[in-house]
Amino acid sequence: MQRKSPRLAILISLVSLLLCSSASAQHTLGAGSSLSVEDHARPFLVSPNATFSCGFLEAGNNAFSFSVWYTDAANKTAVWTANPDAAVNGRGSRISFRRDGGLALSGANGTTVWESKTSGSGLSISLLDSGNLVISDLSSRRTLWQSFDWPTDTLVPSQQLTKDTTLVARYFYLYYDNDNVLRLRYDSPNMSSIYWPNPDYGVFPNGRTLYNSSRIAVLDDTGVFLSSDNLRVVASDLGRPGVKRRLTIDPDGNLRIYSLDSSTGGWTVTWAAMAQACSAHGLCGRNAICVYQPSLRCLCVPGHETVDRHDWRQGCRPMYSVPNCSQAAPPEQRFKFVEVPHTDFYGYDVGYNASSDTFEHCKKLCLEMCSCAAFSYRPFEGRGVCYLKGFLYNGYTSPNFNGNIYLKVPIGFDASAQSVSARSSEGLTCNPDGPEIVQGTPDTFRASRNNAKWSYLFAFAGVLGVLDIIFIGTSWWFLSSKQSIPSSLEAGYRMVTGQFRRFTYRELKDATGNFKEELGRGGSGVVYRGVLDKGKVVAVKKLTNVAGGDEEFWAEMTLIGRINHINLVRIWGFCSQGKHKLLVYEYVENESLDRHLFDTDRTTLPWRERYRIALGTARGLAYLHHECLEWVVHCDVKPENILLTREFDAKIADFGLAKLSKRDSAAGDSMPLSHMRGTTGYMAPEWALNVPINAKVDVYSYGVVLLEMVMGCRVCDQTTAGGERLEMSQIAQALRQVVATGNVVPLVDGRLQGQFNPRQALEMVRISLSCMEDRTNRPTMDDVAKALTACDDEDEHPAYSLLLTIFPKFVANNLISTSRSSHLSSHSISHPRPAAVVVHDHYTRQQRKLDAMDPSLKFLLDEFNRRFDDHDAKWEQRFTDLNCDRSAHDVIVDCRFAELAQPSTVIDQRLADLELVWVNQKVDVTRRLSDLKVVRIQQISDERDEWVAELEVAAADINAWIPELEGVVDDLKLEGN
Missing domain, CATH: 2.90.10.10 (Bulb-type lectin domain)
Known part of the structure; x- marks a missing residue:
């Protein structure tokens, strides 16, 4: 038995090795x-x-x-x-x-x-x-x-979030918008709104930047989350080695960094985008309020009951029948208001009154407005701030909020009795499977606070006595003196109180010099230049023929006042005195696009500015259609409504024809309009078909404007040789034939003298034609903005640039002449010829010249074309290589641009982008090491199998030698004996 023990040990070792190998996970x-x-x-x-x-x-x-x-x-x-x-x-x-x-x-x-x-x-x-x-x-x-x-809802270290990826948690999205900013958005069938970063502030006040177009975010191994829009956040356990982390958008809409506790296996929150969970939109649904008692809960507003206790995003529904606004009785006899203290609802305002407005005046406005469901009122700097609410979404309650909401309910409805009855019938039960939702009344909101307050006072007075009274008195004096300071919970008022105000008619009359300097006219009024008391230049729009009294005025004022985008004209205030209805806009220095595009006496608008204007306009319309709190349709997109700043950035103006497309209307994504709106030549065909209007009418109008920016002339003014006006469908069909050849040079404005990007021009013409398709085939403005962004910053084709440098006369005579002739024909005669006819005539003339050309010259031209084609592929490859090299340094170049635009943040921006580059390089190295490790492990596995086979052969040899060795030993023993 002792002789066999070595063999048994070897056999057991081999079997154990094989078993361990087969049992290990792959x-x-x-x-x-x-x-x-x-x-x-x-x-x-x-x-x-x-x-x-x-x-x-x-x-x-x-x-x-x-x-x-x-x-x-x-x-x-x-x-x-x-x-x-x-x-x-x-x-x-x-x-x-x-x-x-x-x-x-x-x-x-x-x-x-x-x-x-x-x-x-x-x-x-x-x-x-x-x-x-x-x-x-x-x-x-x-x-x-x-x-x-x-990705789904989580990023792990070294995983990148890019412009093409999105984190999703049901209705919550983390994504990059068209302005290169990382945002959180709630988007459900009932509502859509951006809630992070703070929507009350602009991009730069939130610490972000627009200038880095790389759109990359990554969480590194040390606990730092970096984004190309200048966002940099760190986990509370920054730098702790060996910690496993993840970045997750949770079901409550908050973005958090989690760190794994290796001892317990549990996750710990080490950073959160929002310190207060109620800051996320859409948590409690319509007619519901998010509160902390002490944890997050949802309450129905007085007079409402839950739709689905297991899904609080369904919100609450009224427990009464809403009276018809067309009833003859005055509103004071049909409605009353119920107060909900320290409560507010974000967005969906149908009216705003500031400055000297009183509570009674605010109440009167809501009573008289049929669409007003409630109004918010709060004191601010000795005055009143009043908001009229059309819908109640994104509600929250906080003791620190110095304002109340007042619900409009039928005068015969007893909100307190109905709520108590509904609550008592439910009983005191706990629901572990779903979120707890209870109904609230004014007494409910007050009683919970009063009970807690008196309990606290009695307990504290018993311990500290007189000291407690002194403390309360001091605290009361301090809070009273500071009540005018807005707290962090007063989101929705900071922007308005700092930039938006109500003017008197006398103020605006003095500012405009009795409406002396006219800037322009539109379908809804006349715009004048004005200077306010502090020297601020503004544009004052005097509205005319406001239909239906104040309704259209309130709609336009509310619409522009609550949106904020770099490519949309901002509104600073308004005036409403009797028949006088005026809006105060920011002043845009360079007038409208049509004056730079169609006025032959002005300096030709360069191609780069045209492209930037087209991209900015697309982004502005995309914001109105997709990212605004409520969907907005402009209805009158044309060059006259595209204003240009000093740097020739586009700003969309004139929302007098804009309408809101309510998400809970029966029309869905369309809206009914009583009469046609817009400008002839830019109106979509569906205006004349008596069909519901949606955002695709703006897409069509934008397509016409985009084509005009390429051609430099009014497309809608094209006529036949007989002087008959061509339909837009005929023009589009002719242009498609030109685009099919791949050469749109003859269509480009001749005043540019060939100084344009042919690839961008081709893409812009293609986009414009797709925008003028049937409305079911038109792209969205978001798709248009992305398509234009994709061809941004492209240099001109190198072969074309070389040809322009070496043979400028050849280019001018053979390529630019067609475009110039097209331009002259459209500006020098009363009935310009269509571009397609000009192109066809030009090609016919060129072909005749080639046919009549001397054979020797024709041979030289053919030889030149052949050599040019041979070099074209080489230049294309070189251009691709240069683009690849440029892409590798994109982040650094964009960073430098951001430094020039924001000198105050040069160092921070530079460090952040360098760190992002380092992280990206580290990600590549990590992935390569992982791939090499996979290969090496596979090699080790193969070597191990070979080694095991060799051991088995050696063991067999040893087993064969053992009898011989035993015989030798026996022989030695015999000889010894």
């Missing part, structure tokens, strides 16, 4: 691998350093999702999920890496719920140490798909 799998949901306790893949695992996670009762999570986390919080909105059944579901190279998640009935949409032979799937799930080609080591490109 980080790379080949085609044909799969995992059943019944085996959800076993991970599908584990990263090489065991930081991350992926497999099935429980998403509910008998519901599972395919996810990636931190292995050491106790609750297995997912950092990526393939099917966040479509959980699969707990029986029969399977994740499979198919032999065709696709990763697919199938349900119990075999239906594919999610797939990676990859295909090919020789593919493998790996889970890297970074948490990135990757499908790659083993032969070329090329990545075909990765989970980092499809």
Whole structure:
């Protein structure tokens, strides 16, 4: 037995090694691998350093999702999920890496719920140490798909958030907008609004910048979250080594950084975007209030009940029938108001009154306005601030808020009795499965505070006695003296109190010199230049023919007053005295676009400015259509309504024709209008078809304006040879034939003398034609802005630039002449010829010249064209290489631009962008190291298998030698004896 013990030890060691090898989790799998949901306790893949695992996670009762999570986390919080909105059944579901190279998640009935949409032979799937799930080609080591490109609600260190990716948690989105700013937005079927960074401030007051277009954000290993818009936040455990972190947008809409406690496996919040959870929009739905008692809860406003106790985003509905506004009885006999103290609702204002307004006047305005559901009133600097509310969304209550909301209810409705009855019938029950929502009355709001206050006073008086009285008196005096200072909870009033005010008619009459200097006229009024007391130059618009009394005036004033975008004209105030209705706008120095585009006596508008104006206008309209608190349709987009600043930045003006498209109206994304609006030549065809109007009418008008910026003339003035005006559809059809040739040089304004970017010109013409399609085929303004942004900062084609430098006369005679002739024809005769006819005639003349050309000259021209084509490919490759080199330094160049624009933040901006570049480089190095590690581990595994085989051969040899050795030993023993 003793002789066999070495063999037994070797055998046990080999078996143990093989068992351990087969039992260890794999980080790379080949085609044909799969995992059943019944085996959800076993991970599908584990990263090489065991930081991350992926497999099935429980998403509910008998519901599972395919996810990636931190292995050491106790609750297995997912950092990526393939099917966040479509959980699969707990029986029969399977994740499979198919032999065709696709990763697919199938349900119990075999239906594919999610797939990676990859295909090919020789593919493998790996889970890297970074948490990135990757499908790659083993032969070329090329990545075909990765989970980092499809994030759900979480970023892990080294994972980038870009312009093409978005974090989503149900109705909450973290994304980059068209202004290159990282924002949080709530977007549900009922409402949409941006709530972070603070919407009451502009981009720069929030510490952000517009000038870096790289649009990249990343969380690094030290706990720093960096964004290209100058955002830099740090976790409270900054720099602590070995800490595992994640950045998550939670179901409550807050963005937080979590750090993993290695001892307990639990997550700790180390940074949050909003210190107060009620700052997020959409938490409690319509007619509901977000409060802290002591944790976050939702309350229905008096006279309302919950729609769904398990989903507080459904909000509350009234417990009474709303009276018809057309009733003959005066509003004082039909409505009354119920006070809800220390409460406000953000947005959806239908009117604003400031300065000397009294509470009674504010109450009277809400009574007389049918669309007013409530009004907010608060004292401010000895005066009153009044807001009329059309809808009650984003409500919150805080003891520090110095204002109240007053609900308009039927005069015969007893809000207190109805609420008490509803609450008593529910009983004192707890609901562990859903959020608790109770109904509130004025007494409810007051009683909870009064009870807490008296309990606190009695307890404290018993301990401190007289000292308590002194403290209360001092505190009361301090708070009374400071009540005019707005607190951080008074969001929605800071912007208005600092920039928006009410003027008297006398003030504006004096400021404009009795309306002496006229700047322009529009369909809704005349604009005059004015100078306020402090020397501030403004534009005063005197409204005429305000239909329906004050309604249209209030709508326009409220609309412009509550939006804020760099490409939209700001409103500083208003005047409403009797028949006088005036608006006070910011003054824009360079007048409107039409005067620079169509006036031949002015300096030609350069191409770069035209492109910037087109992009700025697109971004402004995209903001109105997609990012505004309420959807806004301009209805009159034309060059006269595009104003230019001193730096030739575009600002959209004249919202007199704009209307709000209510999201809860029956029309959905359209709105009914009583009569046609807009300007002939820029109006979409649906205006004449008696169909509902939506934002696509602005898209059509923008397409016409964009084409005019390229051509430098009024497109709608094109006529036939016989003097008949051409329809826009005919012009568009002719232009499509020109675009099909790929050469739009003849269409470009001849006054530019060839100084333009041909690629941008071609893209702008294509976009304009797509905007003039049937409205179902038109793009959105958001798509247009993205398409224009994609071709921003492109240099002219190098071959074209070389030709312009070496052969300027050839270019002028053969390329620019067509454009110049087109321009002259459109400005020198009363009925200009259409551009397509000019182009066709020019091509005919050029062909005739070529046919009549001397053969030797024609040979030289053909030889030149051949050599030019040979060099064109080389220049294209060189141009691509230069673009790649330029892209590598994009962040640094953009950073330098931001430094020049903001001298006060040069150092911080420079450091932030350099740190971002360093992080990006670190990410690349980390990924390369991970790939090398995967290869090395595979090599080690192969070597280990070879070593095991050699050991087995050696063991067999040893076993064969043992009998011989035993025989030798026996012989030696015999000889010894």
